[in-house]
Amino acid sequence: MSSAASATKRYLIASVPKGEPSADTFKLEDTNLPAEVPEGQVRVRAVYVSVDPYLRGLIGRIGAGKPIVSGQVAEVVASKAAEYKQGDKVFFYGQWATEQIVDPKSADAKLKKIDPSLPPSAYLGVAGMPGATAYFGLHEVAQFKKGDIVLVSGAAGAVGSLVGQLAKRGGAKLVVGTAGGPEKCKRLVEHFGFDAAIDYKKFDTEEKVTEELKRLSPDGFDVYFDNTGGHVTDALLNVVRKFARLAICGSISVYNKDPREVKVPSPYPKVIYSSTTIRGFLVFDYAAKWDEFEKNVHPLVRDGKLKFDETVVEGFDKIPEAFAGLFHGKNTGKMVVKVA
Amino acid sequence: MSSAASATKRYLIASVPKGEPSADTFKLEDTNLPAEVPEGQVRVRAVYVSVDPYLRGLIGRIGAGKPIVSGQVAEVVASKAAEYKQGDKVFFYGQWATEQIVDPKSADAKLKKIDPSLPPSAYLGVAGMPGATAYFGLHEVAQFKKGDIVLVSGAAGAVGSLVGQLAKRGGAKLVVGTAGGPEKCKRLVEHFGFDAAIDYKKFDTEEKVTEELKRLSPDGFDVYFDNTGGHVTDALLNVVRKFARLAICGSISVYNKDPREVKVPSPYPKVIYSSTTIRGFLVFDYAAKWDEFEKNVHPLVRDGKLKFDETVVEGFDKIPEAFAGLFHGKNTGKMVVKVA
Numbered sequence: 001m002s003s004a005a006s007a008t009k010r011y012l013i014a015s016v017p018k019g020e021p022s023a024d025t026f027k028l029e030d031t032n033l034p035a036e037v038p039e040g041q042v043r044v045r046a047v048y049v050s051v052d053p054y055l056r057g058l059i060g061r062i063g064a065g066k067p068i069v070s071g072q073v074a075e076v077v078a079s080k081a082a083e084y085k086q087g088d089k090v091f092f093y094g095q096w097a098t099e100q101i102v103d104p105k106s107a108d109a110k111l112k113k114i115d116p117s118l119p120p121s122a123y124l125g126v127a128g129m130p131g132a133t134a135y136f137g138l139h140e141v142a143q144f145k146k147g148d149i150v151l152v153s154g155a156a157g158a159v160g161s162l163v164g165q166l167a168k169r170g171g172a173k174l175v176v177g178t179a180g181g182p183e184k185c186k187r188l189v190e191h192f193g194f195d196a197a198i199d200y201k202k203f204d205t206e207e208k209v210t211e212e213l214k215r216l217s218p219d220g221f222d223v224y225f226d227n228t229g230g231h232v233t234d235a236l237l238n239v240v241r242k243f244a245r246l247a248i249c250g251s252i253s254v255y256n257k258d259p260r261e262v263k264v265p266s267p268y269p270k271v272i273y274s275s276t277t278i279r280g281f282l283v284f285d286y287a288a289k290w291d292e293f294e295k296n297v298h299p300l301v302r303d304g305k306l307k308f309d310e311t312v313v314e315g316f317d318k319i320p321e322a323f324a325g326l327f328h329g330k331n332t333g334k335m336v337v338k339v340a
Numbered sequence: 341m342s343s344a345a346s347a348t349k350r351y352l353i354a355s356v357p358k359g360e361p362s363a364d365t366f367k368l369e370d371t372n373l374p375a376e377v378p379e380g381q382v383r384v385r386a387v388y389v390s391v392d393p394y395l396r397g398l399i400g401r402i403g404a405g406k407p408i409v410s411g412q413v414a415e416v417v418a419s420k421a422a423e424y425k426q427g428d429k430v431f432f433y434g435q436w437a438t439e440q441i442v443d444p445k446s447a448d449a450k451l452k453k454i455d456p457s458l459p460p461s462a463y464l465g466v467a468g469m470p471g472a473t474a475y476f477g478l479h480e481v482a483q484f485k486k487g488d489i490v491l492v493s494g495a496a497g498a499v500g501s502l503v504g505q506l507a508k509r510g511g512a513k514l515v516v517g518t519a520g521g522p523e524k525c526k527r528l529v530e531h532f533g534f535d536a537a538i539d540y541k542k543f544d545t546e547e548k549v550t551e552e553l554k555r556l557s558p559d560g561f562d563v564y565f566d567n568t569g570g571h572v573t574d575a576l577l578n579v580v581r582k583f584a585r586l587a588i589c590g591s592i593s594v595y596n597k598d599p600r601e602v603k604v605p606s607p608y609p610k611v612i613y614s615s616t617t618i619r620g621f622l623v624f625d626y627a628a629k630w631d632e633f634e635k636n637v638h639p640l641v642r643d644g645k646l647k648f649d650e651t652v653v654e655g656f657d658k659i660p661e662a663f664a665g666l667f668h669g670k671n672t673g674k675m676v677v678k679v680a
Contacts, residue, residue: 226608233608243625248611248612249612254606254608254609262606263603264605264606264608265603265604266569266591266594267604267618268566268569268588268591269397269591269602271619272588272589272590272620272621273397274620275619275620275622275625276620278607278617278619279616279618280610280612280613280614280615280616281612281615282612285583285615
């Protein structure tokens with residue numbers, strides 16, 4: 001087949017950045033894929049590649065000289081696996097490569113065909129890992145229940161915007177989101193249906209956010225879904241209600257800093273008097289329950305009942321730039337790169 | 341009765357201290373109890389008064405000019421309540437007073453007769469609130485299970501020494517305690533049966549404790565029962581295993597500091613990657629399950645299967661000094677004041 005002979009390339013980690021990722025963090029490499037697909041495997045061509053904040057930590061754990069891996073939607077161009085045929089659209093975790101060989105049996109790749117009734121790129125957002133992160137984080141980690149007063153940080157992002165909508169659908173008494181800048185804040189309320197939004201760039205200290213949270217909910221907050229860390233998290237701990245539950249999902253505010261340098265006001269005395277639970281999680285902690293997520297959330301996506309934003313950057317050569325842009329709020333909602 | 345006519349006195353909060361409590365924190369006041377006990381109530385004479393670290397926070401919440409309240413064991417000297425008679429030994433939460441009137445129906449006082457087969461002062465320690473704190477904190481809050489690797493801070497204290505013993509009895513793989521000074525550390529291992537002890541005064545930085553924890557358990561820790569906060573807690577967060585559970589019971593290291601001044605290394609990125617749960621609690625969160633605690637722990641106390649230390653200070657006039665001494669490690673195990 002012609003595709004098997006075409007020139008292919010991929011990104012390697014060039015160096016692990018000390019601070020923010022930059023153009024020098026990755027380098028392109030020509031790849032030589034075998035002319036014949038190995039028995040039981042498939043060859044795929046990337047269509048959409050996901051860039052996500054959590055990859056910042058992954059870079060350090062993978063290390064320089066190796067390929068970075070993220071979620072992507074691809075098309076099967078050649079198959080030696082019975083369950084897949086040329087033209088199938090698939091989701092998997094793989095290298096940032098124009099084409100690659102994938103083993104359907106790999107637990108890391110998690111290759112699967114996607115539901116053609118959903119938009120393909122949704123598998124990188126609302127219908128995929130960010131969606132599952134919102135769903136399990138809210139329901140399993142934060143133990144959300146009807147009537148809760150909820151705060152979501154990073155609420156304009158792929159995960160946060162879903163958390164707010166799921167909480168509203170689930171009967172939250174009040175859902176407040178934080179985001180950077182008046183446009184994102186307006187979008188939270190007018191588009192995603194949050195009850196209120198706080199611009200963390202305007203309310204730029206723990207004290208200011210604390211006062212605003214008290215104004216919005218004098219009774220305090222039951223649930224906090226944290227995508228950012230930073231002064232929003234510090235402020236929330238001043239207004240936790242008895243038995244509050246905090247789902248710690250991300251810390252984008254500190255991903256580019258040396259963790260030993262990041263000091264925060266001690267949460268410990270505060271969590272004692274309020275009997276608060278702070279629980280960190282990774283979405284794959286709930287891998288065994290993925291079917292439950294798809295069963296509950298995919299129909300809402302199909303029927304247009306969950307809104308989601310996508311920022312689509314075009315071009316394989318733009319992946320590093322798109323990734324770096326995450327740390328400057330260049331995205332509204334899920335950031336994906338359209339390759340093909 | 342002669343006792344009804346005797347001079348009685350009590351302590352009031354003289355001023356809320358900024359830092360450590362001192363001789364000036366409390367002042368004595370003469371009290372005039374009614375000659376006749378009101379209908380349905382009892383008059384009691386203090387026998388043992390409990391002083392506890394948590395009272396440091398309570399002082400601020402009660403405020404100057406009012407009486408401080410803690411657990412105590414007393415003897416009924418006059419009764420107008422059918423269920424109590426003169427000479428009964430009781431436990432209740434009440435003022436630091438030589439004698440006082442108590443309403444058996446008060447939800448705050450929690451008056452009850454004590455089991456005569458247990459030592460009376462044990463109701464202020466292993467058989468009472470500190471015992472329940474250890475029991476519920478380990479089992480309910482930290483979700484302890486057989487095979488767990490456990491760290492206890494403040495392990496020579498009334499709560500910590502019980503946590504270690506309960507964890508060992510429950511099949512912990514390893515139980516490590518922290519305490520101040522070589523004598524307390526020796527006692528942890530030789531008397532209370534901890535597997536190892538760390539002197540936090542010798543290992544006086546986060547880095548030193550982290551290295552020692554790694555040496556003692558290269559696999560990390562599943563459960564942490566925290567009575568102190570401070571650099572031990574910061575270090576533990578460097579060695580948490582996947583799905584670790586931290587029960588935050590006390591923060592004696594910061595009780596005398598302005599909470600806004602206390603900065604700690606951010607725990608948030610660490611709890612994400614380890615899916616760690618940090619849960620604060622107050623023992624009264626589990627008030628509805630108190631019977632379970634008594635049923636499981638009181639027989640162990642009666643049969644001498646749980647060891648507990650008591651530091652008994654004699655004299656009603658020594659209560660403030662005994663309380664202040666808690667913040668200088670003057671106690672080994674439970675600190676109580678014997679009044680009568």
